[in-house]
Amino acid sequence: MIFKSILETISIWAIPIVFVLITVTGYVRGVKVYEVFVEGAKEGFQIAIKIIPFMVAILAAIGMFREAGAMDYLVRILSPVTDLVGYPAEVLPMAIMRPLSGSGSLGIMTELINTHGAESFIGRLASTLMGSTETTFYIVAVYFGSVSIKKLRHTVPACLIADMTGVIASFIVCYLVFQVF
Numbered sequence: 001m002i003f004k005s006i007l008e009t010i011s012i013w014a015i016p017i018v019f020v021l022i023t024v025t026g027y028v029r030g031v032k033v034y035e036v037f038v039e040g041a042k043e044g045f046q047i048a049i050k051i052i053p054f055m056v057a058i059l060a061a062i063g064m065f066r067e068a069g070a071m072d073y074l075v076r077i078l079s080p081v082t083d084l085v086g087y088p089a090e091v092l093p094m095a096i097m098r099p100l101s102g103s104g105s106l107g108i109m110t111e112l113i114n115t116h117g118a119e120s121f122i123g124r125l126a127s128t129l130m131g132s133t134e135t136t137f138y139i140v141a142v143y144f145g146s147v148s149i150k151k152l153r154h155t156v157p158a159c160l161i162a163d164m165t166g167v168i169a170s171f172i173v174c175y176l177v178f179q180v181f
Helices: 004-029 033-067 070-085 089-097 102-116 121-132 136-146 155-180
Strands: none
Touching: 004 033, 033 136, 070 089, 089 102, 089 121, 102 121, 121 136, 121 155, 136 155
């Protein structure tokens, strides 16, 4: 109980303390903190303008993928394999959608939690999966596109391997923590 109380206190004060520390450190080092902040905000706005076309493109591609039925087809193909190890087929659409879209996978996770409950194995697995994987194609399209990187070479395969590792690790951890112990 005391551990939970400590964690709650840390979570409440972490961001304000970091904000104050950054501001004080900048001031002590002679940095004009406000001016630097405003300059960074200007740069951030310019980057946001640059990435809008890439965001529109990736969101259109995700919409076409889902509406064409490719998601359902992929789940049907993968279900027999995941059934062998006990991976819930209900979570597969989220595992497939996560590298494509954060909001799409969040919608699927919300549906899973509403259907099965937050305390169910599926709800816990979906939540862990959400934190263990990344929106690979979105990140690559937006961030690489914003700085005009054209040759991705090993980036996408490495990111997809990391996502697959997150999918597998989240299942193993959830199984060990919530099913075994």
